[in-house]
Amino acid sequence: MAAPNPSTDPNTNIPEYEYADANSNIFHIGSFRNEWLNRLKPSNYSYEQEDEDTFDANFAAEMGISAETLSDLKSICSPDSLRCHAEDQQPDTEVVPPDSTLRTLEQRKKRQDYRASLKVSKNRHDLYADELERLTVGRKPEAMVDMVPEGEVILTINVYYSVTFENFSTARPHVTLLMTGSHSLAELRDAICCVSDLQVCGEFSHTPDMAPEFISKDLYKSAFFFFEGVFYIDMRYPECQDISMTVIEWAKSHGFPPYSQAKMEDTRFAGLKVKVGFPYLYCHQGDCEHLVIITDVRLTHANDCLDKKLYPLLTHKHRVTTQKCAVCHVYIGRWLTTNDQFAASDPCLFCDKCFRMLHYDAEGNKIGDFMAYPYVDRGAFN
Amino acid sequence: MDFCKKHVKSDCVELLSRFQGSESVRFQVFSKIWREMEFSQIFYGTVNHREQREFCRLILDTAYTFFLPPYSFQIRVGGLYLLHSLYQCQITSPREQIRLALKDWEDVMKLEKDAVNAQHHDAVYILRQLMLHKAFSFTAMPTMLSFKKKRNVKSLELCEEFMERPSRPQELINIELLEELSNIDELYGKLKTSVSSESEPAYSSINLIRKDLVPQLRSTVVDFYKWQQRKSGPDEDGNGDSGEGMSSQQECSRRAQLLASIKSKAYGEATEASKSRRHRQVEVDFTSNVAGPSHSLRYSRTNKLSLKARTCENVHISGDLWKEAGETTRIKCLTTVDFASKVHSGKQNPVKRFKW
Numbered sequence: 001m002a003a004p005n006p007s008t009d010p011n012t013n014i015p016e017y018e019y020a021d022a023n024s025n026i027f028h029i030g031s032f033r034n035e036w037l038n039r040l041k042p043s044n045y046s047y048e049q050e051d052e053d054t055f056d057a058n059f060a061a062e063m064g065i066s067a068e069t070l071s072d073l074k075s076i077c078s079p080d081s082l083r084c085h086a087e088d089q090q091p092d093t094e095v096v097p098p099d100s101t102l103r104t105l106e107q108r109k110k111r112q113d114y115r116a117s118l119k120v121s122k123n124r125h126d127l128y129a130d131e132l133e134r135l136t137v138g139r140k141p142e143a144m145v146d147m148v149p150e151g152e153v154i155l156t157i158n159v160y161y162s163v164t165f166e167n168f169s170t171a172r173p174h175v176t177l178l179m180t181g182s183h184s185l186a187e188l189r190d191a192i193c194c195v196s197d198l199q200v201c202g203e204f205s206h207t208p209d210m211a212p213e214f215i216s217k218d219l220y221k222s223a224f225f226f227f228e229g230v231f232y233i234d235m236r237y238p239e240c241q242d243i244s245m246t247v248i249e250w251a252k253s254h255g256f257p258p259y260s261q262a263k264m265e266d267t268r269f270a271g272l273k274v275k276v277g278f279p280y281l282y283c284h285q286g287d288c289e290h291l292v293i294i295t296d297v298r299l300t301h302a303n304d305c306l307d308k309k310l311y312p313l314l315t316h317k318h319r320v321t322t323q324k325c326a327v328c329h330v331y332i333g334r335w336l337t338t339n340d341q342f343a344a345s346d347p348c349l350f351c352d353k354c355f356r357m358l359h360y361d362a363e364g365n366k367i368g369d370f371m372a373y374p375y376v377d378r379g380a381f382n
Numbered sequence: 383m384d385f386c387k388k389h390v391k392s393d394c395v396e397l398l399s400r401f402q403g404s405e406s407v408r409f410q411v412f413s414k415i416w417r418e419m420e421f422s423q424i425f426y427g428t429v430n431h432r433e434q435r436e437f438c439r440l441i442l443d444t445a446y447t448f449f450l451p452p453y454s455f456q457i458r459v460g461g462l463y464l465l466h467s468l469y470q471c472q473i474t475s476p477r478e479q480i481r482l483a484l485k486d487w488e489d490v491m492k493l494e495k496d497a498v499n500a501q502h503h504d505a506v507y508i509l510r511q512l513m514l515h516k517a518f519s520f521t522a523m524p525t526m527l528s529f530k531k532k533r534n535v536k537s538l539e540l541c542e543e544f545m546e547r548p549s550r551p552q553e554l555i556n557i558e559l560l561e562e563l564s565n566i567d568e569l570y571g572k573l574k575t576s577v578s579s580e581s582e583p584a585y586s587s588i589n590l591i592r593k594d595l596v597p598q599l600r601s602t603v604v605d606f607y608k609w610q611q612r613k614s615g616p617d618e619d620g621n622g623d624s625g626e627g628m629s630s631q632q633e634c635s636r637r638a639q640l641l642a643s644i645k646s647k648a649y650g651e652a653t654e655a656s657k658s659r660r661h662r663q664v665e666v667d668f669t670s671n672v673a674g675p676s677h678s679l680r681y682s683r684t685n686k687l688s689l690k691a692r693t694c695e696n697v698h699i700s701g702d703l704w705k706e707a708g709e710t711t712r713i714k715c716l717t718t719v720d721f722a723s724k725v726h727s728g729k730q731n732p733v734k735r736f737k738w
Contacts, residue, residue, distance in 0.1 A: 014484050015522045022530065024523050032484065036520050039487055044513060045520065055514050063503055073507050079470040081413040084420040093473050096427030097420070103389040104424055111385075112427065158528060173528075277527025295528045298521035303476040 015276060015297075023277030026228060029181055029297060030270035033153045036299055045151050047302040141307035148306045153181035155269055156296035156315075159192050159282065174290070176316035178305070181270035183312065185225055185232050189264060189282070191312035196288040198376045205372035208335075208356065216285055223284035225264060225292065227274055229257070232264040243286065322379035325351035327358065332377045340370035349375060386437075390424075390444050394464060395541055397421060398448060401460040402544065409504040412463040422471040431474070438478035441468055443525050446480060448544070450489055457544040458493055459505045466508045469517050479519035480512070486524065555603050564596045 013031035015024040036045075043050055060070045075081075085091045096109045141147050148154075158173035177191055197217035204210060222243045225232040231244035248259050274280070274294055282290040300306070305313055322332045326348050333349030340348055342358050350358065361367055397419055404411045416422075424441065428434040445468055448461030465480050472478060482490065490509075497505040512518060592598070 016485055017523070021525070021527070023527055027522070032522060036484055039484075040520065044516075044518075049516070050514055052514070055510070059507065059510060063498070063501075063506065065503060069503070073503055076413075077409050077504055077507055077511070081409075082416055082422060082467050082471055084417055084422040091423075091426065093426045097423045100420065100423055102393045102419065102421070102424055104386055104393050105427070107386055107389045108427055112429070115429070156526065276522050277529050279529050293528050295526040296521060296523070298481075298519050301479060301519050302516055303479070 018275065018278075023275050026273055026275050028271075028273045029153060029155070032297065033151070033181060033270065033299070037151050042150070045299050045301075047150060047300075047306070049302075139305045139307050139310060141309065146308045148180055148300055148304070148308050148311070150300065152300050153270065153297055154300055154304060155179050155181070155294055157188065158293045158295050160291040160293070161318075173293075173316065174318050175314060176295075178311065178313040178315055179269060180300075180308075180311055181268065183269055184265055185267045185269075185272075186234060186236060186265040187312060189223055189225070189234060189284070191314075192282065192290070194284070194288060194290065195376045195378055195380055196285045198380065199285075200374040200376070203371050203373060205337075205359075205370055206366055208360075208372065220285055222286075223264075223282070226281040226283070227272060228280075229259050231259060231261050232267050233261060234264045236265050243283070320379040322377050323349055325349060325354050327351070327354035332379065333375055334377075336373045336375040338371045338373075341368050342370070387440065387444070390441050393421075393424065394441075394444055394448065395544075397464065398457055398460045398541075398544065401463075402456060405456075407456055407459045407502055407505060409463055409508060412460060413467070416467055421467070425471060425473050434474050435478060438468075438472050438474050442478060442480050446482075446524060449493075450486055453541075453544045455493075455496060459497070459502070462493070462505060462509060466512055466517075469512065477517070480517050481521045481524055482518045483521055483524040552603060552607060555599060560596050560600060563599070567595065 012025075013027045013035055015027045015032065017023075018025040056070060056074070060067060065073075091097070096105055096112055098109070100106065100109075155178070157177045157179060159175050159177065161174045174194075175192065177188070179188060179191075197215065199216045200214050201216065201219075202214065221234065221237050221239050222241045223234045224244045226244075231248065233242050233244050234240055235242070242261070244259075244261060248261070251257075251259055276294055276297055278293065280292045280294075282292045305311075325331050325333050326344060328351060331351035331353070334352045335350045335355040336347050337343055337350065337355075337359075338347045340346065340359075355372070356364075359367055359370065359372070397415060400415045400419075401412055404415070425434070425437070428437055442465065445461060445464040449458055449465055450461075451458070453461070469477065469480060494506060494509055497509070
C-alpha cells in the first residue's frame, strides 16, 4: 500500500544503505523480520540460555573432534586468556591506565585531565543519564502474558523538537522511544509528549483557577504522520479532522506525485514500509511539526525490557533548560503577563505562587490591570 | 563519541596488523597480542555509565567492519576474535551486543563454512560461543542511523593492507601488458628488417627474441593460476592460508574474469590499440608477423568506454611501459598515478588509503 516504487527484486526487504551512514533503502518491517527468522535457528533469538554442556557435546560431534581436543580448545578460547592483569589483583577500572600505548587511552587521559581543570564537573545530562536505564533494562514482566514474544521486532524511534530551522541533524533528539512491531502508529502518537499539546489558549487574569482545564490536546485532536508518501491520520475521535487533505490537494494541483492516506490507528509498524535513518514527519496541533527518525530496527534480545506494559519505552529524554519565575528564580514559570504594572519586563514570567501573591489579594481578587496567560515551559517534561 | 573514533580505529588496526604479521589464524596468537597490548584496558576510565556504553558501542561497531569483506580471511577471523574479546572484556552490565546486520549474515555464514572446511576449530568455536551467549543483536543496519550526513565520509576508508592481495603475477602480466609487448615486438621486428637488407628477412642474427613470447607468457600465468587454485583447496590444513583462496567469492571471480579477459583478448580479434601508439601501428600493420592482436576489426567495436576512461587507460599504459623503455613519457606517467591502481586491479570502487 505504501510503496511508491514497488520493486521486483525478491530481496528488497534486506536493508542496504541508500546513502552510506545516512539512511537505508525502503523495506517492509514485517518481511524484514521474517527474513531474519528464516535465517536463524529459534535458539539464536530465544530468551533462554542454551546449556553449555549440550553446546560442547554438539560442537564436538559436528566438528568430529575428541573430548580432549575440545577441552584444549576451551582452555585456549576461555575469557581468562584475554586477561591483561595478574589473577589476584583486580585493576581499578575507574581510572585511565597510565603509560598505555593505546591511542584511545592517551586521548582519554588528555580529555580527563582537561575536564578535571573545568569548574563544572557534571552537567545535567550526566546527572540523569542512567536514570531511565535503571528503570527498564532487563525488566521481566510479572505475568507471562505481558512478555514481548520472541522474535518480535523492536524499533528505536527518535522524535525531535518541533523545528522550523533546517539543520535538525545538529539538534539533540527530544525523546527516544522503543516500540515493538505490533504497536500501532496511534500508540506512538500518544507516547510523544510535546508542550504544544499542553498549551492553554486564552486570557485568564480574572479566573486563574479555571485555566488548566482547557489544554490544546483535548481541543484539537487531529494529527498525522507522514511516512514514504502516505499520510497516516488520527481518526480515533469524532472531533478529529483530516488535516492532511489540504497538503494532498495542494500537491495534486501542483503536479507532485500523488500521496495516499491511511489511518494511524489501523497501521502497525510491522506493516509499514520505511527507510531506517530517514527523516519523516509528525504533525499535530495544526502546525507543530516534529521530525521522526526510525534509527534502528532489530529483533528482541534477552537483555531488552521484556515487559509489554512498559512499551512504548522511553530510553532518552533531552533535558532542556527551563525558564524560571522572574520573582523567585526557583520555580519554573507558569504564567506570562503583559501590560503588567507589577512586572519588571513585558512580557514577564511568574511561577504560580509568586503570580498569585503579587497579583491577587487574600480573597483572590485581581489587583491592578494586566493580562495573564498560562505558560507551559519547554522543559515541563524534564 | 565521535571524538575518539579515529583513535579507536587506529588501535584496532594496530592489533590486527600485528595479527596479520603473525600469519596465523590461531586464537592463541591473537590472545597473546591482545595481552601484549593490554587491550582490555581500553574500557577503563570512562566518566560514567552512559559514556561507557557509548564507547562499547563505538568500538564494537569499529571491530565489526573488520569482520566483513572485503578484508582477507585472516583479517576477518582476527575481526571475529576482536569482537569476541571486546565482548568478553567490556565492563558494562548488561553487556552491549554486537550488531549484526541482515545483509551481512550471508558473509558470516560463508566465513563460518570456510573455517569449518579448513578445520579452524578455534574460529568456529568462538563464533558459536558468541551465538550461544546471545552476543549478537540481529538488526537491520550495522549502526544506528539518524541521517547524519557528512561532508567528508571518513568511515568509508578501508585499510588497504588488510585486503586480500590480488595475485601479483596476474596483476603484473595483464592484458594491456601483453598487448604492449606484442606491439613492441612488431615494431622492433619492423625496425630490424628495415635496417638489414630487404632480401633476407629471416636472417638469424636479428631473430634473437623468441617469436612466441606473448602466448607463452600468457600460458605461464594461466598455469600459475591453476596451480594456485589447486593449492588453496579446502583439504589443506593449518598454515593460515587455507580457506583464504575460497573465502572470498569476489576474489575468485575477479581472477577468473581477469583470466577470461586475458584469454579472449590475447587471441581475440577486436583489440583496441592504445591511442599513443596508433600512429605507429599504421606502419606496422602489414608486417605483423607475431601471434598478437590483429587490427583489422579495430573500428568494429561499438560499446566504447567514455573518452575519459579511455584516456586514463591508454595514457597509463604507455606511461607504465615507457618508464622502462625510455625517458620520454615520464611526465605522463606522473600525471596518471591516481588512476593506476583503479585501472589495473579492476576494483569497482576507488579505495582511499588509510591515514593514521
